[in-house]
Amino acid sequence: MANLVTSKKKRKYDAIVIGSGATGGWAAKELCDQGLKTLVLERGRDVKHIRDYPTASKAPWDFEYRGTVPLHLRGNHQNLRRLQEQTLHWALDDNEQPFIQEKPFRWFRGYHVGGKSLLWARQTQHWSDFDFEGPSRDGFAIDWPIRYKDLEPWYNHVENFAGIAGNNDNLPELPNSNCQPAFEISCIEEYFKESLKKNYGNRHLINGRCAHLTDPQEIHARQGRAKCMNQTMCNRGCVLGGYFSSNSSTLPWAEKTGNLTLRPHSVVHSIIIKGRNKHKSKAVGVRVIDGLTNEMVEYYAKLIFINASTLNSNAILLNSKSDRFPNGLGNDNELLGKYVSWHNYRGKANAQFDGLKDKKTSGRAPSHGYIPRFRNVFSQETDFLRGYAIGIGGGRGRKFETEVLGDQLRENLLHAPLGNWHISSWMMGEVVPIETNHVRLSPDKTDKYGIPQLIVSCDWTENDDKMVQDYLDQSQEMFEKAGFTDISVRDAHSPPGSDIHEVGGVRMGKDPGTSLLNSWNQMHLCKNVFVTDGACMVSTGTQNPTLTFMTLTARAANYAVEQLKSKNL
Ligand SMILES: Cc1cc2nc3c(=O)[nH]c(=O)nc-3n(C[C@H](O)[C@H](O)[C@H](O)COP(=O)(O)OP(=O)(O)OC[C@H]3O[C@@H](n4cnc5c(N)ncnc54)[C@H](O)[C@@H]3O)c2cc1C
Numbered sequence: 001m002a003n004l005v006t007s008k009k010k011r012k013y014d015a016i017v018i019g020s021g022a023t024g025g026w027a028a029k030e031l032c033d034q035g036l037k038t039l040v041l042e043r044g045r046d047v048k049h050i051r052d053y054p055t056a057s058k059a060p061w062d063f064e065y066r067g068t069v070p071l072h073l074r075g076n077h078q079n080l081r082r083l084q085e086q087t088l089h090w091a092l093d094d095n096e097q098p099f100i101q102e103k104p105f106r107w108f109r110g111y112h113v114g115g116k117s118l119l120w121a122r123q124t125q126h127w128s129d130f131d132f133e134g135p136s137r138d139g140f141a142i143d144w145p146i147r148y149k150d151l152e153p154w155y156n157h158v159e160n161f162a163g164i165a166g167n168n169d170n171l172p173e174l175p176n177s178n179c180q181p182a183f184e185i186s187c188i189e190e191y192f193k194e195s196l197k198k199n200y201g202n203r204h205l206i207n208g209r210c211a212h213l214t215d216p217q218e219i220h221a222r223q224g225r226a227k228c229m230n231q232t233m234c235n236r237g238c239v240l241g242g243y244f245s246s247n248s249s250t251l252p253w254a255e256k257t258g259n260l261t262l263r264p265h266s267v268v269h270s271i272i273i274k275g276r277n278k279h280k281s282k283a284v285g286v287r288v289i290d291g292l293t294n295e296m297v298e299y300y301a302k303l304i305f306i307n308a309s310t311l312n313s314n315a316i317l318l319n320s321k322s323d324r325f326p327n328g329l330g331n332d333n334e335l336l337g338k339y340v341s342w343h344n345y346r347g348k349a350n351a352q353f354d355g356l357k358d359k360k361t362s363g364r365a366p367s368h369g370y371i372p373r374f375r376n377v378f379s380q381e382t383d384f385l386r387g388y389a390i391g392i393g394g395g396r397g398r399k400f401e402t403e404v405l406g407d408q409l410r411e412n413l414l415h416a417p418l419g420n421w422h423i424s425s426w427m428m429g430e431v432v433p434i435e436t437n438h439v440r441l442s443p444d445k446t447d448k449y450g451i452p453q454l455i456v457s458c459d460w461t462e463n464d465d466k467m468v469q470d471y472l473d474q475s476q477e478m479f480e481k482a483g484f485t486d487i488s489v490r491d492a493h494s495p496p497g498s499d500i501h502e503v504g505g506v507r508m509g510k511d512p513g514t515s516l517l518n519s520w521n522q523m524h525l526c527k528n529v530f531v532t533d534g535a536c537m538v539s540t541g542t543q544n545p546t547l548t549f550m551t552l553t554a555r556a557a558n559y560a561v562e563q564l565k566s567k568n569l
Contacts, residue, residue, distance in 0.1 A: 008298075008300075011297070011298065011299045011300060012299075012300045012301070013036075013037045013038060013039040013261070013299065013300070013301045014031075014036035014037045014038065014301060014302055014303065014564075015031045015036045015037070015038045015039070015301050015302065015303040015304070015305065015560075016038070016039045016040075016041060016285070016286050016299055016301040016303070016304050016305070017031065017038060017039070017040045017041070017305045017307055018041050018268045018286065018304070018305065018306050018307055018308050018313075018316065019040075019041075019042065019043075019115060019306075019307040019308040019309060019312070019313075019533070020040050020042040020113045020114060020115060020246055020251060020262065021110065021114060021115020021116055021117050021246060021307065021309060021533075022115060022116065022117040022120070022246060022546050022549060022550055023307040023309075023532055023533040023546075023549045023550055023553045024040060024042070024115065024246065024305070024307035024308075024533075025114070025117065025245075025246025025247075025249070025250035025251050025254075026158070026246075026250055026550045026553040026554050026557070027305040027307055027530075027532060027553050027556075027557050028040050028250060028251060028254040028260060028262075029161075029250040029251075029253050029254045029554075030553070030554050030557035030558055030561075031254075031259075031303075031305070031557050031560075031561065032253075032254040032255075032257040032259040032260050033253075033254075033257060034557075034558070034561040035257075035259065036259060036303070036561065036564075037259050037261075038254070038259055038260055038261070039261045039262075039263060039299055039301065040251075040254075040260065040261070040262045040263065041263050041266040041268055041286065041288055041299070042112075042113050042115075042262065042263065042264045042265075042266060043111055043265070043266060043267040043268070043291060043308075044092075044110075044111035044112035044113065044115075044264060044265070044291075045112050045113070045264055045265065046112075046113045046262070046264040047112045047113040047114050047118070047237075047247055048113075048247070049224075049237075049241065049245075049247040049248045049252060050237075050239050052237070053236055053237025053238070053239060054089055055085075055086050055087070055089065055236045055237075056233065056236045056237050056238065056239045057239065058086070058236075063085045063086065064085070065085050066085075067084055067085050067086055068084070068085060069083045069084065069085055069088060073088070075093065076093050076094040076095055077091035077092065077093060077094070086233070086235070086236050087119075087235050087236055090110055090112065090118060090119060090235075092109055092110070092111045095448070096111060096447075096448075097109070097111075097447050097453075098445075098447060098453055099453055099454045099455070099456055100442055100445065100453055100454070100455040100456065101456055102455050102456065102457035103456075103457055103458060103459045103495075103496075104495035104496070105456045105458055105495055105496050105497040106494070106495055106496075106497040106498045107311060107456065107497050107502075108497070108500050109309070112264075113246070113247065113251070113262065113264055114245055114246045114247040114251070115246065115309060116309065116500075117244070117245040117246045117247070117546075118235065118237055118245050118246075118247060119235055120546060121210075121544070122210045122211040122212060122234065122243050122244065122366070122367075123208050123209070123210050123367070123370070123391075123544040124159075124162075124164050124166075124177070124209050124210055124211050124544060124546065124547035125174055125177075125208070125209055125370065125372070125389075125543040125544060125547070126155055126174060126175045126176075126177055126543065126547070126548075127148065127151070127541050127543055127548050128148055128172060128173050128174060128175050129147055129148045130172070130173050130373075130377050130378075131539070131541035131542075131543070132144045132146065132147050132148055133147070134386060134430075134539055134541070135538055135539050138376075138380070138385050138386065138432075140385065140432050140433070140434075140539070141339055141432070141433050141507070141538050141539055142507070142509045142511070142514050142515060142538060143509070143510065143538075144508065144509075144538050144539070145508050145509055145510045145515075145518065145519035146508070146519050148175065150519070150555075151548070151551050151552070151555065152175075154551045154552075154554050154555040155177070155178070155547070155551050156178045157551075157554055158547065158550050158551045158554055159177055159178035159179075159547075160178055160219065161219060161223075161249070161250075162211050162244040162249065162550070163180060163211065163212065163213040163214075163216065163217075163220055163225070163244060164177050164178065164179055164180065164209055164210065164211055164212075164547075165179065165180050165181060165182050165183055165209065165210055165211075165212045165213075165214040165228075165367065166179040166180075166182045166206075166207060166208070166209030166210070167179065167182045167206060167207055167209075169204065169206045171204060171206075171372060173372050173373060173374075173377050174206070174372040174543075177209050179209065180213065180214045180215040180216075181214045181215055182207035182209070182214070182367075183207060183210070183212070183214065183230075183365040183366065183367045184207070184365060185205075185207050185365070185367075185368065185369045185392075186361055186365075186393075186394050186395055186396075187356050187359045187361075187396075187421070188353055188356065188394035188395070188396070188421040188422075188423050189205060189368070189369040189392055189393070189394050189423070191353070191355070191356060191482070192205055192369070192392065192394075192423060192478075192482055193205035193369070195478075195481060195482035195483075196371070196478065196482075199478070199481045199482075200374075200478075202374050202377075203371060203374045203478070204371065204372060204374075205369050205370070205371050205392060206369070206370055206371075206372070207367065207369065207370070208367045208368050208369060208370035208391070209367075209370075210243075210366065210367040211243055211244035211547075212228040212242055212243045212244075212366055212367070213225060213226070213227050213228050213241075213242055213243075214227065214228060215227070220241075223241065223248065223249050223252065223253055224241060224248075224252065225240070225241030225242070225248055225249065226240045226241060226242065227240070227242060228240065228242030228243060228366065229242060230363060230364045230365060230366060231364070232364040232365070232366050234366060243366070263288075264291075265290060265291035265292045266288045266289075266290065266291065266297075267288065267289045267290075267291050267449050267451070268286055268287070268288055268308065268316055269286075269287040269288060269289050269296065269316075269319065269449070269451055270286070270287050270316060270319045270320040270321070271283045271285075271286055271287075271304060271306075271316065271317070271320040271329055271529065272284050272285040272286065272287060272298065272300075273320065273322040273324055273325060273329065273526070275324065276323050276324045277324075281322075281324045281325070281525065281526050282526065282527070282528055283304050283329075283526055283528050283529045284300055285298050285299050285300035285301060285304075286298070286299050286300075286301075286304065289449040289450070289451070291449075294449070302528060302564060302569060303528050303530070303560055303564055303569060304528060304529045304530070305530050305531075305532060305553075305556075305557065305560075306529065306530065306531045306532075306533070306535075307532060307533045307553065308533070309533055309534070310340075310502045310503055310504070310505065310533055310534035310535045311340075311439055311454060311456065311502055311505070311535075313505075313506060313531055313533055313535040314336065314337050314340075314439050314454070314505040314506060314535055315439070315441070315451075315452075315454045317329045317330065317331070317336055317506060317531070318331075318336060318337055318439075318440065318441045318452075319441060319451060319452060325525075325526075329523070329525075329526060329529065330506075330516050330523040330524065330525040330526050330529070331516070332512075332525060333512070333513055333514065333515075333516075335435075335507070335514065335515070335516060336505065336506060336516060337438050337439045337440050337505045338435050338437075338438040338504075338505065339433040339434065339435060339437065339438070339504045339505065339507055339538075340433065340437045340438055340439055340456075340458055340502065340503070340504045340505045341431045341432070341433040341437065341502070341503050341504045341537070341539065341540045342431055342458070342496050342497055342499060342500075342501055342502045342503065342540065343428055343429065343430070343431060343499040343500070343501040343540060343542075344388070344427065344428075344429030344430070344431050344460075344464050344467065344468065344499065345426055345427055345428055345429070345492075345494070345498065345499035346427065346429075346464075346468050346491050346492050346493060346494055347388070347426070347427030347429070347468045347471035347472055347475070347489070347490075347491060347492075348424070348425070348426050348427070348489070348490050348492055349424065349425040349426075349471075349472070349475035349476070349479065349487070349488065349489040349490075350422065350423070350424045350425075350486075350487070350488050351422070351423050351424075351479045351484035351485065351486055351487040351488070352420045352421065352422050352423075352484060352485050352486040353420060353421040353422070353423065353482075353483070353484050353485070354420055354485060355421070355483070356396075356421055359396070360396050360418055361395040361396045361397075368391060368392060368393040369391070369392035369393065369394075370389065370390070370391060370392065371389060371390040371392060372389050372542075373386075373387040373388060373389050373430075373542045374387065375387030375388065375467075375470065375474075382466075382470060383466060384463045384466035384467045384470065385432055385463055386429075386430040386432060386463075386467070386542075387429070387430065387467070387542060388427045388428055388429035388430065388467060388470075388471050388542055389427075389428040389542040389543065390425050390426070390427060390428065390471070390475075391425065391426045391428060392423065392424075392425050393423070393424050393425075394421060394422060394423035394424065395421070395422065396418055396419065396420070396421045396422070397418075397419050397422070398416035398417065398418055398419060399416055399417055399418070399419040400412065400413060400416045401416070423479075423484065425475055425479075427467075427468065427471040427475075428499075428542050428543075428544075429464065429467045429468070429471065429542065430467075430539070430540050430541060430542050431460075431464060431496075431540055432461070432463055432539070433503075433504050433538070433539055433540070434461065436457070436459075437457070437458040437459065437496075438457055438458070438505070439454050439455060439456050439457070439505060440454075440455050440457070441453070441454065441455065442454070442455050456497070458496040458497065459496065460496060468491050469491075472489040472490070472491065475487075475489050476489050501534070501540065501544065501545050502534060503534040503535070503537035503539075503540050503545060504534070504535065504537050504538070504539075504540075505535050506531045506535040506536055507535075507536065507537065507538045508521060508536050508537075508538055509538065512524035512525065515538075516531070517530075517531055517536050520555070520556050520559045520560075521536050521552055521553075521555075521556035522556070522559075522560070522563075527563075527568070527569055528569040530556050530557075530560055532549070532552050532553035532556045532557075533549055533553070534549050536552060537549075
């Protein structure tokens with residue numbers, strides 16, 4: 001669908017969306033639904049739903065290396081979280097976009113149409129007012145300009161379309177979702193849930209909510225999506241469209257309106273600004289480097305949505321320098337790129353259980369158990385700020401005795417006895433944003449497109465270390481109280497970024513002196529530019545954030561269209 005036309009007139013659209021991942025897909029859908037001729041610019045190659053999932057239906061024996069990636073194929077593909085033969089087609093060559101780690105930082109990226117919506121683990125928990133009110137209550141960052149009630153109808157809107165499996169758990173710290181039936185959790189998770197209920201008043205193990213169709217409705221059939229069949233091969237790309245991705249859902253929907261133009265291989269360099277007037281600067285378009293020819297092309301629109309994923313949206317804005325904005329678009333307060341944050345998954349715990357011997361694991365489930373944050377929710381209880389949610393998984397495997405040969409080996413493999421139940425838990429902590437955790441552009445190093453490299457300067461604080469220790473202590477205690485054995489807890493000491501959910505740098509707020517975007521994700525100083533991916537976040541919460549990013553996007557896109565129609569942009 002690449003549109004390589006060169007005449008200036010033909011490069012004019014009503015709206016431009018930068019990035020085709022989880023949030024860009026939503027911006028495109030909403031803008032196209034509202035009748036705007038929309039150009040989506042995507043730096044990576046095109047990925048068509050079903051056609052471009054080369055490994056989706058392969059059996060284990062179809063993989064030459066049985067799933068592992070041998071050294072000679074690893075090349076520079078270090079950026080996938082887990083490099084596997086099944087998903088190697090999504091791996092990005094590190095030379096595509098080198099960046100500078102002023103301090104160790106892992107940056108996981110998906111550079112193709114659909115972005116990381118094809119790679120994600122699809123966990124989708126709501127935020128609550130305990131998250132939106134966190135910064136003002138606990139005195140960090142700035143107050144969010146919105147509250148839960150502002151997002152509630154839009155959560156509903158996004159969930160209805162995307163399809164979320166889960167239960168209504170009636171917890172104030174995790175408001176109910178618009179749910180289809182939940183996936184089952186395993187016996188050991190059920191057992192642990194009961195143990196938590198018995199031993200603690202405020203710790204609830206629930207079935208993690210996730211973006212899978214368990215009871216598809218008409219709206220999903222219209223997207224061409226079908227029920228999830230629990231294959232758990234999601235990250236290869238799902239031919240059923242059983243889980244939500246831009247490729248299976250929002251982008252083909254937008255395309256069907258006839259209003260979408262998708263241009264892959266389009267590396268956005270910067271936003272073009274017109275006007276030096278302090279109050280009347282406007283974005284008129286976008287400069288793009290064609291990824292195949294290296295030519296610079298300009299595209300023009302009345303409205304621009306930046307959805308390139310948190311750090312890239314920061315990079316594009318920082319690189320959008322003009323006479324009016326010498327330090328980057330909208331950056332009069334010099335806060336652009338600052339207060340970057342991420343999630344802290346450093347803490348891990350494992351144990352065994354010598355019980356439930358009459359039960360075994362059967363089938364597969366694409367989701368798992370989830371314990372919403374229980375530390376410092378209703379009041380401050382610990383010597384660190386905020387808290388952590390916990391992911392929980394468990395099962396019962398077989399004990400394979402393989403140190404024999406011949407018939408005995410065959411017998412052992414065919415009829416291996418069941419082992420103990422095992423359970424594992426991982427921490428999902430809130431990292432409090434601070435000014436020194438930031439990104440900025442290198443003054444002298446560029447990538448192969450001539451775009452300045454991003455310097456990432458982020459580090460853990462004492463608050464994070466204390467939170468990890470609390471998770472380890474609490475996990476030990478919760479597992480002991482449940483009667484688990486062989487308990488091990490550990491701090492993985494992984495560098496920031498390892499846990500993917502980076503946010504901030506272009507935060508929302510009421511005051512243009514301390515924020516970049518208003519309560520509608522609209523730039524305070526350039527009203528026709530909206531930033532609606534994780535870059536807009538004031539703080540991280542503990543929840544997997546993408547549902548909230550998509551919800552903010554849908555809300556902002558509808559607002560932007562209203563503003564455009566009322567000639568306010
Ligand atoms: C292994 C893994 C597991 C995850 N699990 C979860 C989970 O369970 N729950 C959850 O909430 N989140 C999860 N996430 C995070 C989730 O994938 C992201 O939060 C989400 O995809 C962000 O959406 P986005 O639109 O901001 O960015 P992306 O989906 O990354 O899309 C950004 C797009 O912009 C394009 N782009 C970047 N720069 C430019 C440029 N200069 N010009 C043009 N295009 C550009 C990229 O190529 C990409 O296609 C997970 C991520 C990974 C990698």
